[in-house]
Amino acid sequence: MAYYTExxxxxxxxxxxxxxxxxxxxxxxxxxxSIELGDHSRIDDFCVISGKVSIGxxxxxxxxxxxxxxxxxxxxxxxxxxxxxxxxFSQSDDYSGKTMTNSLVPREFKDEIFEPVTLEKYVIVGxxxxxxxxxxxxxxxxxGSMTLVNKNTxxxxxxxxxxxxxxxxxxxxxxxxxxxxxxxxxND
Numbered sequence: 001m002a003y004y005t006e007x008x009x010x011x012x013x014x015x016x017x018x019x020x021x022x023x024x025x026x027x028x029x030x031x032x033x034s035i036e037l038g039d040h041s042r043i044d045d046f047c048v049i050s051g052k053v054s055i056g057x058x059x060x061x062x063x064x065x066x067x068x069x070x071x072x073x074x075x076x077x078x079x080x081x082x083x084x085x086x087x088x089f090s091q092s093d094d095y096s097g098k099t100m101t102n103s104l105v106p107r108e109f110k111d112e113i114f115e116p117v118t119l120e121k122y123v124i125v126g127x128x129x130x131x132x133x134x135x136x137x138x139x140x141x142x143x144g145s146m147t148l149v150n151k152n153t154x155x156x157x158x159x160x161x162x163x164x165x166x167x168x169x170x171x172x173x174x175x176x177x178x179x180x181x182x183x184x185x186x187n188d
Contacts, residue, residue: 140155
């Protein structure tokens with residue numbers, strides 16, 4: 001992958017830009033002035049990031065992900081991973097048929113949903129999962145591949161399916177590794 005240099009990233013006008021951030025030159029980033037990128041985070045090829053988006057430290061957005069922050073925003077806390085093809089939406093049309101839909105129709109003819117999305121620390125989201133407006137994936141959550149998250153999750157829990165259903169508790173062993181990892185990084 002070819003990543004922007006630090007100088008190139010600084011010239012793009014991000015709201016905030018941490019240290020050692022990597023963004024692929026093949027990613028499509030819109031609304032730079034509304035996007036915050038935390039230290040040591042990475043956005044890979046063919047991702048689309050737009051609207052109000054805050055990405056914490058050590059987050060990895062793998063290829064072909066979509067984060068549509070819109071006006072409410074999408075917030076990723078530290079150590080969040082999005083596997084290939086994950087889609088996160090903070091806005092959506094009403095699909096019931098009571099109003100018109102699509103981005104070419106003025107708001108007065110639509111009933112859109114505008115709600116922020118938050119992924120708390122240590123969340124991992126599997127390939128091709130979709131997260132809908134107004135949801136919080138709680139700390140340590142694990143979302144299986146192709147899962148549709150339309151409701152808040154519980155901390156340190158694993159979810160699968162359409163719609164997402166609780167599978168089991170997720171181990172917290174990784175919490176013992178975090179201080180060791182951070183200490184190693186600081187000493188390198």
